Amino acid sequence: LNSLSSGLFKMGQPRLFDKSAIQSVIDLPALMKNLEKGLILYSEGHAVIPPIGFLHLNQPPGDVHIKFGYFLEHEYYVIKIASGFYNNPTIGLPSSQGLMLLFKQKTGELEAILLDEGFLTDLRTAIVGAICAKQFAPSALNCIGIVGTGTQARYQLNLLKYATDCRQVLVWGRHPAKVQDFLADPHFSDFSLKAASSLEELGFHCRLIVTATTSSHPLLFSSFIQPGTHITAVGADGKGKQELDPHLLQKADLVIADSLQQCQAFGDLSYVKDLSSIPRLMELGQWLKNKKSLTREKEWITIADLTGVAVADIQIAQDVYKKLSSLDNEGRGH
Amino acid sequence: LNSLSSGLFKMGQPRLFDKSAIQSVIDLPALMKNLEKGLILYSEGHAVIPPIGFLHLNQPPGDVHIKFGYFLEHEYYVIKIASGFYNNPTIGLPSSQGLMLLFKQKTGELEAILLDEGFLTDLRTAIVGAICAKQFAPSALNCIGIVGTGTQARYQLNLLKYATDCRQVLVWGRHPAKVQDFLADPHFSDFSLKAASSLEELGFHCRLIVTATTSSHPLLFSSFIQPGTHITAVGADGKGKQELDPHLLQKADLVIADSLQQCQAFGDLSYVKDLSSIPRLMELGQWLKNKKSLTREKEWITIADLTGVAVADIQIAQDVYKKLSSLDNEGRGH
Numbered sequence: 001l002n003s004l005s006s007g008l009f010k011m012g013q014p015r016l017f018d019k020s021a022i023q024s025v026i027d028l029p030a031l032m033k034n035l036e037k038g039l040i041l042y043s044e045g046h047a048v049i050p051p052i053g054f055l056h057l058n059q060p061p062g063d064v065h066i067k068f069g070y071f072l073e074h075e076y077y078v079i080k081i082a083s084g085f086y087n088n089p090t091i092g093l094p095s096s097q098g099l100m101l102l103f104k105q106k107t108g109e110l111e112a113i114l115l116d117e118g119f120l121t122d123l124r125t126a127i128v129g130a131i132c133a134k135q136f137a138p139s140a141l142n143c144i145g146i147v148g149t150g151t152q153a154r155y156q157l158n159l160l161k162y163a164t165d166c167r168q169v170l171v172w173g174r175h176p177a178k179v180q181d182f183l184a185d186p187h188f189s190d191f192s193l194k195a196a197s198s199l200e201e202l203g204f205h206c207r208l209i210v211t212a213t214t215s216s217h218p219l220l221f222s223s224f225i226q227p228g229t230h231i232t233a234v235g236a237d238g239k240g241k242q243e244l245d246p247h248l249l250q251k252a253d254l255v256i257a258d259s260l261q262q263c264q265a266f267g268d269l270s271y272v273k274d275l276s277s278i279p280r281l282m283e284l285g286q287w288l289k290n291k292k293s294l295t296r297e298k299e300w301i302t303i304a305d306l307t308g309v310a311v312a313d314i315q316i317a318q319d320v321y322k323k324l325s326s327l328d329n330e331g332r333g334h
Numbered sequence: 335l336n337s338l339s340s341g342l343f344k345m346g347q348p349r350l351f352d353k354s355a356i357q358s359v360i361d362l363p364a365l366m367k368n369l370e371k372g373l374i375l376y377s378e379g380h381a382v383i384p385p386i387g388f389l390h391l392n393q394p395p396g397d398v399h400i401k402f403g404y405f406l407e408h409e410y411y412v413i414k415i416a417s418g419f420y421n422n423p424t425i426g427l428p429s430s431q432g433l434m435l436l437f438k439q440k441t442g443e444l445e446a447i448l449l450d451e452g453f454l455t456d457l458r459t460a461i462v463g464a465i466c467a468k469q470f471a472p473s474a475l476n477c478i479g480i481v482g483t484g485t486q487a488r489y490q491l492n493l494l495k496y497a498t499d500c501r502q503v504l505v506w507g508r509h510p511a512k513v514q515d516f517l518a519d520p521h522f523s524d525f526s527l528k529a530a531s532s533l534e535e536l537g538f539h540c541r542l543i544v545t546a547t548t549s550s551h552p553l554l555f556s557s558f559i560q561p562g563t564h565i566t567a568v569g570a571d572g573k574g575k576q577e578l579d580p581h582l583l584q585k586a587d588l589v590i591a592d593s594l595q596q597c598q599a600f601g602d603l604s605y606v607k608d609l610s611s612i613p614r615l616m617e618l619g620q621w622l623k624n625k626k627s628l629t630r631e632k633e634w635i636t637i638a639d640l641t642g643v644a645v646a647d648i649q650i651a652q653d654v655y656k657k658l659s660s661l662d663n664e665g666r667g668h
Binding site: 013014016018048050051053054055056057059060062064066068069070077079081083084085088091093097098099101103105106107108109110113115117 | 382385388390400425437449
């Protein structure tokens with residue numbers, strides 16, 4: 001039997017890259033630009049993106065997302081697996097895990113394995129957050145509000161360096177000890193961090209707020225939010241998760257969805273009963289494509305509901321692999 | 335930024351195995367037994383199996399299936415990617431491609447990558463076919479009918495050695511040249527193969543028929559099929575595929591589904607409007623669990639509708655990885 005399928009055809013082995021190799025080729029400004037392009041292509045219908053695969057584990061709790069698809073007329077299709085096992089840090093492991101796979105669109109052959117351990121998913125989520133901050137946060141910004149103290153909250157703040165000059169930050173988390181850890185993180189030495197005593201306080205002081213929690217109930221209510229505020233909500237990426245009160249979304253002047261289909265299915269927008277009550281609702285890619293003819297009024301409350309789109313995974317996987325394979329670097333890929 | 339996520343935690347690299355390593359540990363009788371156990375656990379509800387991910391490519395045509403899930407209280411969850419790019423052989427590549435991934439259920443860490451290039455998917459599909467032949471084909475069998483001449487048709491016939499002593503085979507395919515290739519395949523030297531001039535002729539002579547085509551319309555009609563025949567239909571594994579006339583399924587005395595849910599969604603059973611018209615319909619796992627108290631009457635027409643279940647992928651991935659990792663074989667896994 002073995003001989004039935006071996007030896008008949010000669011195949012190349014896929015190229016394999018580990019996290020440190022992947023991290024060595026990250027060029028954030030270029031990635032930001034390319035992710036914008038990918039989001040535009042997606043909103044224009046130039047990508048094939050089937051529904052996300054979800055797998056839930058219970059003991060301990062873990063969520064696995066399988067996101068996949070391809071851009072029309074590109075070379076590869078991409079499957080990315082990313083998981084959050086939120087108890088991992090208690091045993092010294094990162095909560096994020098995963099990998100990305102590139103296959104040839106024409107033959108299905110596995111071209112490359114990016115053993116990113118969830119890094120590229122965390123990164124592209126934060127890059128999309130930074131893209132939103134650049135588009136929608138007021139230019140005169142006194143204070144950034146970070147809601148959440150986990151891995152993604154840290155990535156988001158880190159990437160905001162590329163979107164705003166503001167370095168004043170209020171941080172809110174459920175667990176005071178985790179807030180203290182966050183404040184002490186040496187990666188944030190550029191920032192001036194303080195703990196917010198409440199979400200109301202954070203809302204009062206911050207005109208850019210990023211929520212990155214695993215919450216299953218609303219954290220931000222419209223009464224907390226001042227005119228001229230932009231909120232990027234990245235936590236609600238699967239059924240049962242929620243960070244924003246539906247009334248806050250309905251009160252917003254502009255709501256941006258990374259994917260209208262996904263946000264309506266399981267994002268914060270999924271809790272809004274009547275989407276027609278939102279005066280302006282569009283996909284991030286639509287905004288980016290038409291931004292020259294669009295204006296965000298100064299007093300608007302704007303919200304970006306980010307569920308995490310496969311196009312961002314496909315784009316970052318392709319970009320990183322292109323860089324890795326352009327390196328004449330036999331030792332790294334094997 | 336890179337330092338944000340590197341170096342903080344120490345992680346083990348996943349183990350990587352190529353096709354030849356995987357093929358070297360295949361123990362077919364043991365796999366048959368374990369796949370039966372897996373199918374029983376599935377029908378008993380001891381597995382978590384989300385909906386399959388499908389991705390279709392057009393130029394050239396390719397179908398990608400992502401099947402995933404886990405057995406409760408086992409160590410790993412499994413994601414398998416398998417594709418059929420049916421034009422590949424014209425450029426010297428196998429149509430089947432893919433890999434299987436094992437992740438720890440408790441932490442989400444990637445444990446192992448089985449670079450099987452679709453081999454384990456082809457194999458487990460054929461093993462489930464052999465399980466059906468063993469359960470449902472008449473014991474006195476004069477002739478096997480094989481409908482289709484591709485990779486899976488060959489795997490099916492090869493595995494039937496483990497299910498029946500019959501070595502007379504009629505083969506039918508759309509393309510006479512491909513039928514001649516099949517007849518000349520040196521792997522079938524144990525068999526006495528002949529081309530069937532028509533599906534009617536094949537149906538007339540064969541009491542065990544396996545259909546393994548990519549057909550999108552019915553090939554077998556009830557007028558072709560004699561009493562006492564068992565048919566295993568493995569081709570219809572996604573929307574738009576079909577091998578059996580719905581009236582044939584309705585006329586059958588017993589219909590077995592590998593997964594009732596999948597077969598109703600996109601198997602040959604999905605074309606049957608009223609499933610209650612089938613006198614006996616059950617899952618393969620239910621039959622296997624209760625087979626001692628069940629009888630297949632000699633004159634019955636029985637049909638197994640196989641769509642390909644993730645439990646078979648999970649079971650074979652776990653079995654193969656267990657064998658690979660029990661080998662004290664540093665050179666092979668790296």
